Amino acid sequence: MAEPLRIALAGLGTVGAGLIRLVEANGELIARRAGRPIEIVAVSARDRNKDRGVNLSLYTWEDDMTALAARPDVDVVVELVGGADGPALTTARNALGGGKGLVTANKAMIAHHGLELAQLAEAKQVPLGFEAAVAGGIPVIKGLREGAAGNRIERIFGILNGTCNYILSTMEQSGRDFGEVLAEAQALGYAESDPTFDIEGIDAAHKLAILAALAFGARIDFPAVDVSGISRVRAADIAQAEALGYRIRLIGTAEAGEPGTLFQRVQPCLVPLHHPLAAVEGPTNAVVAEGNFAGRLLFQGAGAGDGPTASAVAADLIDIARGHAGTPFSVPAAELDALARADAGHRTNRAYIRFVVADRPGVLAEIAAAMRDGGVSIESLIQQGRPEEGGEVLIAMVTHEGREENVAQALALLEGSDSLAEPPLVMRLIG
Amino acid sequence: MAEPLRIALAGLGTVGAGLIRLVEANGELIARRAGRPIEIVAVSARDRNKDRGVNLSLYTWEDDMTALAARPDVDVVVELVGGADGPALTTARNALGGGKGLVTANKAMIAHHGLELAQLAEAKQVPLGFEAAVAGGIPVIKGLREGAAGNRIERIFGILNGTCNYILSTMEQSGRDFGEVLAEAQALGYAESDPTFDIEGIDAAHKLAILAALAFGARIDFPAVDVSGISRVRAADIAQAEALGYRIRLIGTAEAGEPGTLFQRVQPCLVPLHHPLAAVEGPTNAVVAEGNFAGRLLFQGAGAGDGPTASAVAADLIDIARGHAGTPFSVPAAELDALARADAGHRTNRAYIRFVVADRPGVLAEIAAAMRDGGVSIESLIQQGRPEEGGEVLIAMVTHEGREENVAQALALLEGSDSLAEPPLVMRLIG
Numbered sequence: 001m002a003e004p005l006r007i008a009l010a011g012l013g014t015v016g017a018g019l020i021r022l023v024e025a026n027g028e029l030i031a032r033r034a035g036r037p038i039e040i041v042a043v044s045a046r047d048r049n050k051d052r053g054v055n056l057s058l059y060t061w062e063d064d065m066t067a068l069a070a071r072p073d074v075d076v077v078v079e080l081v082g083g084a085d086g087p088a089l090t091t092a093r094n095a096l097g098g099g100k101g102l103v104t105a106n107k108a109m110i111a112h113h114g115l116e117l118a119q120l121a122e123a124k125q126v127p128l129g130f131e132a133a134v135a136g137g138i139p140v141i142k143g144l145r146e147g148a149a150g151n152r153i154e155r156i157f158g159i160l161n162g163t164c165n166y167i168l169s170t171m172e173q174s175g176r177d178f179g180e181v182l183a184e185a186q187a188l189g190y191a192e193s194d195p196t197f198d199i200e201g202i203d204a205a206h207k208l209a210i211l212a213a214l215a216f217g218a219r220i221d222f223p224a225v226d227v228s229g230i231s232r233v234r235a236a237d238i239a240q241a242e243a244l245g246y247r248i249r250l251i252g253t254a255e256a257g258e259p260g261t262l263f264q265r266v267q268p269c270l271v272p273l274h275h276p277l278a279a280v281e282g283p284t285n286a287v288v289a290e291g292n293f294a295g296r297l298l299f300q301g302a303g304a305g306d307g308p309t310a311s312a313v314a315a316d317l318i319d320i321a322r323g324h325a326g327t328p329f330s331v332p333a334a335e336l337d338a339l340a341r342a343d344a345g346h347r348t349n350r351a352y353i354r355f356v357v358a359d360r361p362g363v364l365a366e367i368a369a370a371m372r373d374g375g376v377s378i379e380s381l382i383q384q385g386r387p388e389e390g391g392e393v394l395i396a397m398v399t400h401e402g403r404e405e406n407v408a409q410a411l412a413l414l415e416g417s418d419s420l421a422e423p424p425l426v427m428r429l430i431g
Numbered sequence: 432m433a434e435p436l437r438i439a440l441a442g443l444g445t446v447g448a449g450l451i452r453l454v455e456a457n458g459e460l461i462a463r464r465a466g467r468p469i470e471i472v473a474v475s476a477r478d479r480n481k482d483r484g485v486n487l488s489l490y491t492w493e494d495d496m497t498a499l500a501a502r503p504d505v506d507v508v509v510e511l512v513g514g515a516d517g518p519a520l521t522t523a524r525n526a527l528g529g530g531k532g533l534v535t536a537n538k539a540m541i542a543h544h545g546l547e548l549a550q551l552a553e554a555k556q557v558p559l560g561f562e563a564a565v566a567g568g569i570p571v572i573k574g575l576r577e578g579a580a581g582n583r584i585e586r587i588f589g590i591l592n593g594t595c596n597y598i599l600s601t602m603e604q605s606g607r608d609f610g611e612v613l614a615e616a617q618a619l620g621y622a623e624s625d626p627t628f629d630i631e632g633i634d635a636a637h638k639l640a641i642l643a644a645l646a647f648g649a650r651i652d653f654p655a656v657d658v659s660g661i662s663r664v665r666a667a668d669i670a671q672a673e674a675l676g677y678r679i680r681l682i683g684t685a686e687a688g689e690p691g692t693l694f695q696r697v698q699p700c701l702v703p704l705h706h707p708l709a710a711v712e713g714p715t716n717a718v719v720a721e722g723n724f725a726g727r728l729l730f731q732g733a734g735a736g737d738g739p740t741a742s743a744v745a746a747d748l749i750d751i752a753r754g755h756a757g758t759p760f761s762v763p764a765a766e767l768d769a770l771a772r773a774d775a776g777h778r779t780n781r782a783y784i785r786f787v788v789a790d791r792p793g794v795l796a797e798i799a800a801a802m803r804d805g806g807v808s809i810e811s812l813i814q815q816g817r818p819e820e821g822g823e824v825l826i827a828m829v830t831h832e833g834r835e836e837n838v839a840q841a842l843a844l845l846e847g848s849d850s851l852a853e854p855p856l857v858m859r860l861i862g
Contacts, residue, residue: 018724022581022724025583025723025724026581026582026583026723026724029583029648030580030581032648032762032766033576033580033648033761033762034580035758131578137722137724137725137726137728138578138725138728139573139574139577139578139579139728142570142573142574142577142578143570143573143574143578145464146570146573146577146746146749146750146755147562147569147570147573147574147746148570148742148746149461149464149465149745149746149749150453150457150461150741150742150744150745150746150748150749151457151742151745152456152457152460217460217463217464274710276707276710276731279705279707279710286729291568291742292456292457292738293449293453293456293457293568293738293739293741293742293745294568294569294732294733294738294739294742294743295568295732295733295736295738295739296732296733297568297569297570297730297731297732298717298729298730298731298732299728299729299730299731300707300728300729300730300731301725301726301727301728301729302725302726302727305726307723307724307725307726308724308725308726310581310724311579311581311582311722311724311725312725313581314580314581314582314724315577315578315579315580315581317581318577318580318581319577322755322757323754323755324577324753324754324755324757326753326755327466330464331463331464335463
């Protein structure tokens with residue numbers, strides 16, 4: 001059997017420990033499949049003495065993470081530290097710059113610095129793998145870069161954040177409100193103590209930007225993602241959606257806009273009950289890619305967790321061991337298109353718009369007039385009978401198919417109105 | 432840009448014509464992604480003059496299909512003729528034996544001769560790709576061989592035949608009986624004029640045997656698949672299943688049995704309504720792979736058709752163009768385990784058993800006694816009120832969790848009984 005692929009592990013959180021367990025449990029199988037063993041040579045993390053449930057005495061310990069990339073007995077550095085910058089980025093640059101492969105689960109770093117790292121990897125002719133950065137254990141990077149490589153991708157969309165999906169599907173099943181379910185998710189470890197990145201859609205936007213770059217052969221452009229999260233979704237919205245035959249899911253979507261432009265958005269959406277994404281519950285992720293020959297491909301599985309993420313890291317390592325690591329973003333970094341942010345105003349869809357209003361006469365007339373003046377045609381309107389806590393009343397409506405710019409115009413007319421207790425919540429209907 | 436990958440196309444049915452259209456439409460994109468163009472050099476089919484909607488004058492025509500493999504200007508032969516043996520197998524052997532790569536969509540040929548062809552490919556050190564042989568455009572071969580390569584696969588199961596799924600989901604939606612829906616599927620082109628391979632589960636079994644070999648590192652063993660089809664499923668069964676909260680799907684399952692054995696079965700099953708496979712409708716395929724680290728991965732998409740199948744062929748060609756074609760069955764053919772057929776008798780599950788009986792006193796007592804004597808515990812029993820056409824009465828039951836051998840014993844006691852108008856139909860409950 002050929003020489004082992006020797007790896008160094010930067011970061012020993014749950015995923016790092018999971019990778020050690022994976023290599024211990026499945027090492028023999030991997031060696032048969034890859035034609036050579038994968039061997040962990042050295043590890044580094046902040047705290048040497050923390051109990052991680054794995055035997056670290058088998059590996060050389062480096063106090064200084066940056067020393068991993070300098071070791072002559074290492075072929076690939078696996079970066080599992082996290083964070084867009086800081087030690088993760090330093091480790092990544094050191095590894096690639098020093099002519100070693102890099103495998104990472106770090107979506108924030110790839111979303112912000114993926115182009116630079118890809119250029120560095122290509123210049124040094126070393127592999128860069130980030131399967132684990134998107135959708136946990138689901139091989140969706142591979143699915144796009146290789147499985148669907150014969151297709152022009154027309155659209156990619158999906159559920160990219162397990163925390164949000166857990167919260168939304170739990171709200172749906174229990175009828176409870178956002179804050180309560182979030183607190184429970186935090187207690188169960190499904191949400192971080194600071195949940196902002198997840199619930200405000202930023203984590204999903206990181207992943208969407210990576211998928212979009214791959215799918216559309218574009219330079220990664222995270223700042224161009226139009227992002228909103230789920231923190232303003234109320235139990236009443238979920239009940240209304242259900243009454244209309246929909247479920248609410250946080251959906252990331254990327255598709256080509258006018259020539260030279262790319263549309264990227266993360267937003268809670270209403271998904272029809274019979275749609276495959278409506279059936280996705282709990283901390284599961286699911287990605288749909290629409291190819292001009294393959295049609296609609298769905299990839300679904302655990303979106304996070306030590307085992308699934310370690311599985312995706314291992315897939316990248318096995319590709320490298322086999323000598324099959326490809327160009328990071330499918331086409332060479334120098335050939336990636338710089339696409340402008342698409343104008344969303346001309347997009348047409350149906351929208352669910354929910355207002356929180358003062359319980360007094362004339363409010364509905366004011367809203368209806370704004371819709372009329374903005375050119376928004378209302379398909380159905382639901383005024384909730386029972387006021388929410390604090391005496392607020394919810395008014396929800398579904399629009400006919402129309403341009404997003406009309407909705408924006410109508411809502412602009414209501415801006416500053418003291419009839420509204422908070423800004424309206426707009427969610428698009430899918431399918 | 433590097434030299435093109437030059438291919439010859441054997442067979443110009445819908446998939447062959449689809450591949451020509453794909454290369455024409457997406458050729459430039461593919462060249463950027465693969466780092467070199469894919470160029471169709473020569474083609475061959477039975478009838479040169481048939482209108483296929485593509486311009487064949489661009490390619491050299493060979494009347495003799497076997498001449499394709501002999502052409503010095505060809506790197507890879509794409510076999511799209513079909514059939515386990517005959518010209519397809521000759522073409523495949525000629526190509527690989529002559530030191531050319533082979534890409535095929537031929538599930539029957541791989542199911543029967545996959546081991547021999549893999550050995551030949553490995554001996555000649557040429558690539559052999561069969562992504563298109565399983566589940567149309569869904570990159571599930573790649574998902575198993577590469578995406579989940581870090582996992583021990585514990586089970587693989589799914590919907591592998593689009594024709595059966597179209598028929599079952601249409602029966603479900605329309606309440607019509609099997610024969611009527613089959614005739615409609617034939618008229619629509621979703622079923623062949625001789626539908627035996629599809630409706631009796633043989634096509635699904637071909638695909639299952641291929642997936643099982645890959646997932647379990649086993650020598651492909653199609654004859655060991657326990658196969659039954661959907662032709663005996665009645666509208667009444669679908670209605671009963673629905674009343675119990677289930678849908679009927681033709682499911683292929685493979686999992687490890689006792690050490691050294693492999694369980695492979697294709698059988699209509701009752702799938703709970705909330706299960707992802709219950710939501711799969713029409714001619715869609717879906718495969719679930721359970722890895723010991725990745726957990727449950729679901730791959731879903733169009734299971735057949737010219738575009739999706741051409742997309743899978745293109746994926747194999749792009750891998751080859753990139754120099755990333757791997758070992759056909761992941762581990763070298765010489766290392767594949769020869770696994771025995773697992774004894775299904777010790778498997779435990781709940782079963783739906785449906786009898787067609789004569790409408791006379793004592794029949795139910797006879798069946799109940801056989802169940803008791805076989806050791807089968809009945810959870811619920813449904814005797815249909817209204818007789819079927821011809822005065823037959825249906826009796827359906829769901830058993831408690833129990834061994835399959837007990838069900839077999841009970842049914843053996845009823846064999847030959849003139850109370851039964853046809854052999855009982857047994858379908859397992861999933862999940």
